Amino acid sequence: MYIYKDRSVIYNLPPINEDLLTKESLTSYLVRLSNEHQLTVNDMVRRVLEIEFNKNSIDKKINFSKYLFENSETINGYGKSASELVIALNELSSREGIEKLTFLNWKKLIPSRNLLDKNFKYCPDCLKDWKDENKLYYPLIWGLNLVEVCIKHQKRLLNYCVNCNEQITFLKGKMVLGRCSKCFGLLYDDNFLPQKINVDGFQKYVHINLNYLISLDSIDYESCRNDFINNLNIIQTKYFNNELKSMSVELQIPKTSLYEYLTGEQFPSLKNLVSIGYSMNLSIRSLLEKEISLNADSPKSCDRIDIHKKTSGGTPIDRLKMKEKLKETLVRSEPTSLVRVAEEMGRDRKLLYNHFPELSKEISDKYSEFLKNKTFQRRKVMKLQIENAYYALIKDGIYPSRRQIENKLKKPGLLREKPLQNYWKFLLKRDGYS
Numbered sequence: 001m002y003i004y005k006d007r008s009v010i011y012n013l014p015p016i017n018e019d020l021l022t023k024e025s026l027t028s029y030l031v032r033l034s035n036e037h038q039l040t041v042n043d044m045v046r047r048v049l050e051i052e053f054n055k056n057s058i059d060k061k062i063n064f065s066k067y068l069f070e071n072s073e074t075i076n077g078y079g080k081s082a083s084e085l086v087i088a089l090n091e092l093s094s095r096e097g098i099e100k101l102t103f104l105n106w107k108k109l110i111p112s113r114n115l116l117d118k119n120f121k122y123c124p125d126c127l128k129d130w131k132d133e134n135k136l137y138y139p140l141i142w143g144l145n146l147v148e149v150c151i152k153h154q155k156r157l158l159n160y161c162v163n164c165n166e167q168i169t170f171l172k173g174k175m176v177l178g179r180c181s182k183c184f185g186l187l188y189d190d191n192f193l194p195q196k197i198n199v200d201g202f203q204k205y206v207h208i209n210l211n212y213l214i215s216l217d218s219i220d221y222e223s224c225r226n227d228f229i230n231n232l233n234i235i236q237t238k239y240f241n242n243e244l245k246s247m248s249v250e251l252q253i254p255k256t257s258l259y260e261y262l263t264g265e266q267f268p269s270l271k272n273l274v275s276i277g278y279s280m281n282l283s284i285r286s287l288l289e290k291e292i293s294l295n296a297d298s299p300k301s302c303d304r305i306d307i308h309k310k311t312s313g314g315t316p317i318d319r320l321k322m323k324e325k326l327k328e329t330l331v332r333s334e335p336t337s338l339v340r341v342a343e344e345m346g347r348d349r350k351l352l353y354n355h356f357p358e359l360s361k362e363i364s365d366k367y368s369e370f371l372k373n374k375t376f377q378r379r380k381v382m383k384l385q386i387e388n389a390y391y392a393l394i395k396d397g398i399y400p401s402r403r404q405i406e407n408k409l410k411k412p413g414l415l416r417e418k419p420l421q422n423y424w425k426f427l428l429k430r431d432g433y434s
């Protein structure tokens with residue numbers, strides 16, 4: 001490998017960093033960087049970065065590349081994988097500020113528990129826009145557990161591939177941005193754009209305050225923590241008469257955790273920090289930066305939503321209602337995936353399967369039939385385009401290689417899709433090129 005041999009540098013590729021809420025994640029940067037070098041992610045990590053990992057790693061026994069791929073969701077966080085990758089990239093490209101593509105700046109303040117999503121989430125509309133602007137990438141905040149919507153497009157982020165319905169990992173050896181890491185299907189296909197939703201007040205609050213939290217850079221974490229403890233105690237005294245129980249109910253945080261926050265034994269997770277701010281109608285900045293001035297009478301009680309309710313659901317099961325809902329999805333004009341049905345119901349897919357195996361299976365089957373048809377139609381169109389590009393290249397005296405065809409169609413990675421690749425090979429073979 002040429003880059004490896006002369007140990008020269010890797011390109012000093014600028015990250016996409018226009019605005020705090022949409023700035024690029026490290027995993028996205030790594031994929032783009034690999035593509036710029038005409039390398040797979042696997043080659044970039046194992047052949048180029050590995051040597052730097054070994055140089056810097058304290059624990060020589062760890063196979064760092066393997067660790068990276070197996071824990072890819074942590075790369076954008078602030079654990080070992082994030083910091084070692086930042087060091088290696090900085091060393092090899094002499095680019096400063098790579099750490100800004102992670103949440104490393106929160107390390108000293110916010111506990112890592114439940115911070116990051118295990119699976120990749122995305123907004124197909126954003127990808128489509130960025131593709132058109134020729135800067136396809138994935139923003140950092142999509143990796144946060146707390147972020148569930150795209151504020152710009154007012155849509156729910158998807159946590160599965162619209163083509164194969166599988167969940168997507170953050171980093172794979174042959175990953176291409178904009179495509180599923182498992183089936184290589186397009187993630188922003190016009191046929192699969194999600195519906196608009198009404199973004200709730202909580203998600204709006206999350207985004208506004210993330211803007212502040214992400215901007216924290218050279219902040220005095222010690223004083224932040226002290227101000228927070230102080231402020232929380234003021235809140236307890238002023239609003240809750242120093243009663244832990246009513247405070248716990250109002251803020252929807254367990255008493256034991258709240259006690260630890262009040263005494264400073266523990267700093268809240270991002271979710272609980274945001275939940276305190278939201279419930280009290282205070283910005284995170286005012287909780288962390290100065291002594292808060294509490295106006296008016298009581299914390300806001302209107303517009304309450306259960307921010308702790310997750311899709312796996314704690315609410316009791318109303319079998320009849322659920323059954324009705326499942327039946328209703330079966331007669332929709334456009335079939336819905338079980339994952340999405342589960343999401344609409346605020347339930348886990350597995351729960352639906354356990355309680356209503358037959359209905360669930362029917363929904364799944366119907367949806368995969370629908371997908372198959374859709375994929376079939378799309379592939380038909382793609383094959384036609386490939387064939388056109390193929391002939392156009394031959395006409396120009398250019399060998400219709402995989403890359404040439406992909407470039408001509410402006411669809412990098414297109415021929416990784418097996419059926420399309422086979423079609424291309426078929427054309428080559430038919431015309432005696434291979």
Ligand SMILES: [Zn+2]
Pocket residue numbers: 123124125126127150151152153154
């Ligand atoms: Zn979007």
Ligand SMILES: [Zn+2]
Pocket residue numbers: 161162163164165166180181182183184185
């Ligand atoms: Zn897929």
